[in-house]
Amino acid sequence: MVEVSGISKSFSDRKRGLFHAVDDVSFRCEEGRIYGLLGGNGAGKTTTLRMLATLLKPTRGRASVDGFDVASAPEAVRARVGFLSGGTALYGRLTAREMVEYFGRLHGLRGADLARRADALFENLEARDFQDRRCDNLSTGMKQKVSIARTLIHDPPVMIFDEPTSGLDVLTARAVLGFIRECRERGKTVIFSTHIMREAEKLCDNVGVIHRGRLVDEGSLAELYERHGESDLEEVFVKLVTREEVA
Amino acid sequence: MRVLRQVRVVYLKELIDILRDRRALISMIVVPLVVIPLLMFGLGALSFVVMEQARQEQHRVIVIDGEDSPGVLDKLGALQGITVVPDSGDAIDRVLRRDVRAAVRIPDGFEAAVEEERSTGEVTLYTFEGDVKSSLAAQVLREFFRELRDDVVERRLTDRDLAADLLEPFTVETRNVAPPEKVTGSALGGVIPYIIILLCVTGAMYPAMDLTAGEKERGTMETILSSPVSRLALVLGKYLVVVTASVATALLAVGSLGVALVFGFSLLENGAGDGEALLALDPLSLVAVFFLLIPVACLFSAALLALSVFARSFKEAQTYVSPLLLLAILPAIAATLPGVELNSTLLWAPVLNIALVSKEMMIGSYDWGAIGLVFATTSLYAALALAVAVRLFYRESVLFRS
Numbered sequence: 001m002v003e004v005s006g007i008s009k010s011f012s013d014r015k016r017g018l019f020h021a022v023d024d025v026s027f028r029c030e031e032g033r034i035y036g037l038l039g040g041n042g043a044g045k046t047t048t049l050r051m052l053a054t055l056l057k058p059t060r061g062r063a064s065v066d067g068f069d070v071a072s073a074p075e076a077v078r079a080r081v082g083f084l085s086g087g088t089a090l091y092g093r094l095t096a097r098e099m100v101e102y103f104g105r106l107h108g109l110r111g112a113d114l115a116r117r118a119d120a121l122f123e124n125l126e127a128r129d130f131q132d133r134r135c136d137n138l139s140t141g142m143k144q145k146v147s148i149a150r151t152l153i154h155d156p157p158v159m160i161f162d163e164p165t166s167g168l169d170v171l172t173a174r175a176v177l178g179f180i181r182e183c184r185e186r187g188k189t190v191i192f193s194t195h196i197m198r199e200a201e202k203l204c205d206n207v208g209v210i211h212r213g214r215l216v217d218e219g220s221l222a223e224l225y226e227r228h229g230e231s232d233l234e235e236v237f238v239k240l241v242t243r244e245e246v247a
Numbered sequence: 248m249r250v251l252r253q254v255r256v257v258y259l260k261e262l263i264d265i266l267r268d269r270r271a272l273i274s275m276i277v278v279p280l281v282v283i284p285l286l287m288f289g290l291g292a293l294s295f296v297v298m299e300q301a302r303q304e305q306h307r308v309i310v311i312d313g314e315d316s317p318g319v320l321d322k323l324g325a326l327q328g329i330t331v332v333p334d335s336g337d338a339i340d341r342v343l344r345r346d347v348r349a350a351v352r353i354p355d356g357f358e359a360a361v362e363e364e365r366s367t368g369e370v371t372l373y374t375f376e377g378d379v380k381s382s383l384a385a386q387v388l389r390e391f392f393r394e395l396r397d398d399v400v401e402r403r404l405t406d407r408d409l410a411a412d413l414l415e416p417f418t419v420e421t422r423n424v425a426p427p428e429k430v431t432g433s434a435l436g437g438v439i440p441y442i443i444i445l446l447c448v449t450g451a452m453y454p455a456m457d458l459t460a461g462e463k464e465r466g467t468m469e470t471i472l473s474s475p476v477s478r479l480a481l482v483l484g485k486y487l488v489v490v491t492a493s494v495a496t497a498l499l500a501v502g503s504l505g506v507a508l509v510f511g512f513s514l515l516e517n518g519a520g521d522g523e524a525l526l527a528l529d530p531l532s533l534v535a536v537f538f539l540l541i542p543v544a545c546l547f548s549a550a551l552l553a554l555s556v557f558a559r560s561f562k563e564a565q566t567y568v569s570p571l572l573l574l575a576i577l578p579a580i581a582a583t584l585p586g587v588e589l590n591s592t593l594l595w596a597p598v599l600n601i602a603l604v605s606k607e608m609m610i611g612s613y614d615w616g617a618i619g620l621v622f623a624t625t626s627l628y629a630a631l632a633l634a635v636a637v638r639l640f641y642r643e644s645v646l647f648r649s
Binding site (some may be wrong): 011053054055056057075078079081083084087088089090091092093094098102104105106107108150 | 249252253256257260262264267268326465466468469472473474476477544642644647
C-alpha cells in the first residue's frame with residue numbers, strides 16, 4: 001500500500017530560481033493494483049517516484065510505503081520497495097549474478113538463502129545463460145532483466161517503475177509489461193510512470209495525469225473516459241493538458 | 248552492527264569493481280612498481296653514465312701564447328683529459344661557441360720569469376661557466392698549474408736548504424662520524440617520505456573519482472541509493488576502498504624502491520665505489536615512516552572523496568582533484584629542502600608535519616612526542632575531512648546535481 005498526500009518538491013536553481021517540480025500531489029494505491037502516473041517530459045513523474053523511493057526528501061506533504069513514512073523511516077521504506085528507473089543502471093564491471101547478489105546482501109540476505117532466491121529469479125527471467133557475464137557486455141534487453149532481478153531479490157511488497165520500457169524494443173518492452181502484470185498478480189502494490197498511453201490502458205487499474213508538477217485528474221480508466229466523454233486515454237490526456245495550458 | 252555488515256558488503260563489492268578496472272590497476276600497480284623506480288634510478292643512472300662519459304672524454308683546449316715557454320707547452324700537450332688544439336687567434340670566441348671547452352693564456356716570458364724568481368704575471372683560464380665539460384677541462388688545467396706551482400715552491404725551498412713543510416705548518420682533515428645508514432638517511436630521508444606521500448595521493452585519486460563521480464556518470468548512483476544501504480555505510484565502504492588503494496600503492500612503491508635501491512646501488516658500486524655506504528638504509532625506519540603515513544593516506548582519501556562526490560562526471564572530478572595533488576606535493580617538497588625543520592608551528596601544518604617527522608626518522612632520530620602529536624593531528628584532519636565527505640553524501644543537491 002502506498003499513500004501520498006500533498007507532497008511537493010521545490011528545487012532552487014540558479015537559472016530558474018525556486019522551481020516547483022512537484023506541487024501538492026496526492027494519490028493512493030492498494031495491494032494488487034497498478035497505479036499509472038501519466039505525464040510528458042518534465043511533468044514531475046520522476047521526482048514524485050524518487051520521493052517515494054526516498055532518493056529525494058519531500059519539501060512538503062507526506063508519503064508512506066506499507067505504513068512507513070518516506071521522510072522519517074527511509075531505510076525501512078527502501079527495504080520494502082523495488083525501484084527501477086531510467087537512472088538505475090547496472091555496475092558494468094560486475095557480472096549479472098554478482099550485481100543481483102550484491103543487492104541481496106545489502107537487503108540482509110546471505111548464504112544459501114540468497115543463492116536460492118537468485119537462482120529462482122534468473123530461472124524465472126530466463127537469464128541463466130548470461131548470469132556470469134559482465135553487465136557491460138549485455139544487450140539492453142538482458143540488462144533490463146538483470147535490473148528486474150535486482151529490484152526483486154528481496155521480494156518487496158511495493159514496486160516502483162519509472163518509464164521501464166523506454167529505449168527497449170517491442171519484444172523486450174512486452175516482456176517487461178508482462179512482468180509488471182505478474183507483480184500485480186502476486187499481490188504487490190505497483191506504481192508505474194509512463195508517457196505511452198497504450199501501456200497505461202493495457203496495465204493500469206488507476207491513472208493519475210500529472211502536468212507541470214500538479215496532479216490534474218485521477219481515477220480508474222472508466223471514470224476518466226466517462227468524465228471527459230472520450231473512449232481513448234490519449235484524448236483524455238490531451239484534453240487535460242491543453243485545458244491546463246489555457247487556464 | 249547492521250551498518251558494519253553493510254560497510255563490509257559495500258567494501259568487498261567496490262574492491263572487486265576497482266580491481267577489474269584496467270585504469271585503476273595502472274594507477275595502483277604499474278605506476279608505483281615501474282614508473283617510480285625508473286624515474287628515481289633511471290635518471291640517477293643516466294646522469295651517472297653521462298658524467299662518467301664526460302669525465303673520460305678528451306676536452307679540446309686552446310693555449311694562447313706561451314711560445315717562449317716550451318716546457319709548459321710540452322707538459323700541457325701530454326696531459327690526460329685534454330687535447331690542445333692550435334690557436335687561430337679567436338680562442339675566446341671558440342670557447343663561447345663551445346667549439347673548445349676552455350682556453351688558457353700563458354703570460355710572455357713565463358718560464359724565464361719562474362727561473363729568475365721574478366713575477367710571472369697572471370695565467371688566465373677562460374671557461375664557459377655552467378657547462379660541465381668546460382668545468383672538467385678547467386679542473387684539469389687548474390690542477391696542472393697548482394702542481395706546477397707546488398713543484399716550483401718545493402725546488403726553491405730545497406735550494407735554500409729549508410724544510411719542505413715550511414709553508415705547510417699544519418694540515419686539516421675531515422672525518423665522517425655518522426654511521427652509513429645515517430648518511431643514506433639524510434641523503435634519502437627527504438625523498439622517500441615525499442615519494443610515499445605522492446603515491447598516497449595518486450593511488451587514492453583514481454578510485455575516489457571512480458567510486459563517486461564515475462558512479463554518477465554511469466548511472467549507478469541512483470541504483471545504489473535506492474537500496475536499503477545507509478548512506479553512512481555507503482560512504483564508509485567506499486572510503487575504506489580508497490584508503491586501501493592509497494596504502495597499497497604506497498606500499499608497492501616502498502617495496503619496489505627497496506628492490507631498486509639494492510639493485511641500483513650494486514650496479515653503481517662497480518663504477519663508483521662508495522655504493523656500499525649508500526646501501527645501508529635502516530629498514531626499520533622505513534617501516535616506521537610507512538606506518539606514520541597511514542593517517543596521511545586517510546586524510547587524502549577523505550579529501551579526494553569529498554571533492555569528487557561533488558562532481559557530476561569523471562572529467563569534472565579531475566579538474567577539482569588536480570589542485571589537491573599540487574597542495575599535497577608542495578609541503579612534501581618543502582620538507583625535502585635543507586634547513587626546513589620541525590618547530591612548534593610546523594607541527595600543525597598538515598602533510599608538512601608528517602614529511603618533516605619522517606625525515607627525522609629516516610636518520611634514526613625518534614622524537615616520540617612529536618611523532619605522537621603529528622600522528623594525532625593528521626588523524627584529526629582526516630576525521631574532519633571524512634565528516635565533510637559523509638555530510639555531502641546526505642545532501643541530495645550534491646548527489647543529484649544536474
